[in-house]
Amino acid sequence: MAEATEIQAQEEPAAALKKDAAFISFLRSEGERIELLLRTLRRLGHTPKRARLVYEQMFLSGIQTLHVVLLVGLFIGMIVSLQTGIELAKLGQQDQIGTIVAISMAREMGPFITGTILTATVGSAIAAELGTMSVSNELDALKVMSIDRLSLLVLPRLVGLALIAPLLTLVCDTVGIIGGAFVAQAQLNVGYEMYMTSAIDALRPTGFLLNLPKDLYAGLIKAVVFGGMIATVACNEGLKTTGGALGVGRSTRSAVRDSIIGIIVLNYFMTWFMYQA
Amino acid sequence: MTTQATETGPVIRFTDVCKRFGEKVVLDGFSMELSRGKTLSIMGPSGVGKSVTLKHAIGLLTADSGSVEVFGRDISEATSAELAEMRKRMGYVFQEGALINWLSVGENVALPLRENTDLGEDEIRTLVEERLRLVHIPDAWDLMPSEISGGMKKRVGIARALITDPELILYDEPNAGLDPEIARSINALIRELQEGLGVSSLVVEHRIDCIKTVSDEVLFLDGGKALVQADPEEFFHSNHPRLARFFGKESA
Numbered sequence: 001m002a003e004a005t006e007i008q009a010q011e012e013p014a015a016a017l018k019k020d021a022a023f024i025s026f027l028r029s030e031g032e033r034i035e036l037l038l039r040t041l042r043r044l045g046h047t048p049k050r051a052r053l054v055y056e057q058m059f060l061s062g063i064q065t066l067h068v069v070l071l072v073g074l075f076i077g078m079i080v081s082l083q084t085g086i087e088l089a090k091l092g093q094q095d096q097i098g099t100i101v102a103i104s105m106a107r108e109m110g111p112f113i114t115g116t117i118l119t120a121t122v123g124s125a126i127a128a129e130l131g132t133m134s135v136s137n138e139l140d141a142l143k144v145m146s147i148d149r150l151s152l153l154v155l156p157r158l159v160g161l162a163l164i165a166p167l168l169t170l171v172c173d174t175v176g177i178i179g180g181a182f183v184a185q186a187q188l189n190v191g192y193e194m195y196m197t198s199a200i201d202a203l204r205p206t207g208f209l210l211n212l213p214k215d216l217y218a219g220l221i222k223a224v225v226f227g228g229m230i231a232t233v234a235c236n237e238g239l240k241t242t243g244g245a246l247g248v249g250r251s252t253r254s255a256v257r258d259s260i261i262g263i264i265v266l267n268y269f270m271t272w273f274m275y276q277a
Numbered sequence: 278m279t280t281q282a283t284e285t286g287p288v289i290r291f292t293d294v295c296k297r298f299g300e301k302v303v304l305d306g307f308s309m310e311l312s313r314g315k316t317l318s319i320m321g322p323s324g325v326g327k328s329v330t331l332k333h334a335i336g337l338l339t340a341d342s343g344s345v346e347v348f349g350r351d352i353s354e355a356t357s358a359e360l361a362e363m364r365k366r367m368g369y370v371f372q373e374g375a376l377i378n379w380l381s382v383g384e385n386v387a388l389p390l391r392e393n394t395d396l397g398e399d400e401i402r403t404l405v406e407e408r409l410r411l412v413h414i415p416d417a418w419d420l421m422p423s424e425i426s427g428g429m430k431k432r433v434g435i436a437r438a439l440i441t442d443p444e445l446i447l448y449d450e451p452n453a454g455l456d457p458e459i460a461r462s463i464n465a466l467i468r469e470l471q472e473g474l475g476v477s478s479l480v481v482e483h484r485i486d487c488i489k490t491v492s493d494e495v496l497f498l499d500g501g502k503a504l505v506q507a508d509p510e511e512f513f514h515s516n517h518p519r520l521a522r523f524f525g526k527e528s529a
């Protein structure tokens with residue numbers, strides 16, 4: 001009994017130290033990402049010089065993800081329409097399905113789904129590309145040639161993703177609302193016209209930010225932030241890769257995991273800021 | 278005043294440099310000098326710290342203690358801007374080429390000029406074509422790194438290192454993976470750069486034929502220290518027991 005107590009007494013400080021180390025490592029990692037973001041933003045003036053790379057990043061990201069965004073967006077809209085429609089039908093409120101689908105897609109589902117798809121396809125590819133460059137000495141080669149790696153590698157990816165994310169979100173919102181309309185008409189007996197009228201009414205212009213509906217621009221702002229965050233996390237993980245192929249795998253995994261967590265956490269805080277604060 | 282004095286001194290000077298990675302001591306009081314316009318080759322067993330020495334010279338690694346001076350300036354005291362300026366006067370040939378995989382051969386060689394100079398595209402193209410001819414791959418401009426052999430990657434790496442007309446070139450095993458004919462032409466090129474343009478070179482190499490061709494001096498690195506530094510003639514006839522063991526000349 002006394003021995004067990006002694007062992008427990010020895011293990012407790014060790015466990016506490018382990019927790020402290022993990023917390024410090026988490027803070028260091030987030031600090032590195034914020035530093036990378038700030039250092040890259042200081043180079044925003046280089047964007048015209050990197051226009052071709054930014055365009056390539058946008059094009060590749062768009063091509064890689066468009067079909068997935070179309071498919072997932074369509075089905076998400078159909079699911080939201082079906083789930084809410086069943087409940088609304090019990091209350092005789094089916095005419096509100098369009099409102100709910102439009103607001104859900106524009107505020108939350110569009111940016112969230114697009115961010116997740118970009119993380120899985122583009123974020124992972126960025127981490128793997130830069131990670132491979134790191135383990136094959138290409139990053140060192142840029143360093144010894146005095147070439148600004150942030151301007152050449154990080155800036156185009158950051159700007160490219162921050163620009164393509166809202167465009168893809170817009171596509172996702174649109175196909176989601178259309179998907180919702182199919183289900184409303186086919187399974188819930190809500191006419192296309194009624195559905196669309198309620199959807200368009202829900203997204204009323206606000207006279208602010210190009211006269212866009214608040215729910216739409218709030219979603220697009222989220223998408224810009226998600227795009228920038230995904231690029232920052234992926235670039236940071238890629239740039240610090242060591243340890244050959246295993247290291248590239250580790251970096252890719254960390255980039256995807258941390259970006260998805262980042263999307264969820266940032267989503268909450270941005271929603272709170274834009275709708276409650 | 279100081280700059281003038283140091284610019285005429287050795288191009289590279291290592292003084293009592295120590296470097297450890299975890300428990301492993303790689304450099305342990307390592308000292309050496311590379312004189313201006315000369316070629317110094319570093320030889321030694323695998324894993325002894327030859328490439329680590331090159332990485333210290335270009336500031337990719339920092340010494341735990343001791344000093345590394347390049348162009349008369351202590352690398353550890355240089356700001357990042359100063360280091361970037363120093364690196365523009367240097368070329369580095371990586372063992373595997375380290376070509377940027379999403380750029381073609383021509384774009385790889387042109388990269389330092391596009392990024393660090395205001396030269397026009399026509400001028401850059403002329404210079405790149407000239408360097409590609411120099412390393413015997415004149416038609417390789419449009420090929421991607423994934424489409425070329427290891428030896429060709431090495432030659433592209435050399436062309437890229439030469440594109441800015443550096444005063445100092447660091448070669449990490451320039452003959453590795455090359456057939457004897459290309460290796461001879463690369464060795465002749467290193468020699469030509471030194472004799473014709475006065476480029477100083479620090480070469481890490483295992484192949485004796487390369488070392489004999491390119492070197493003014495040879496250094497044997499072992500146990501973290503420079504055991505022997507001499508001209509090739511003296512070096513290859515040295516009676517140092519460690520060298521004899523390395524070359525398999527030890528008497529029974």
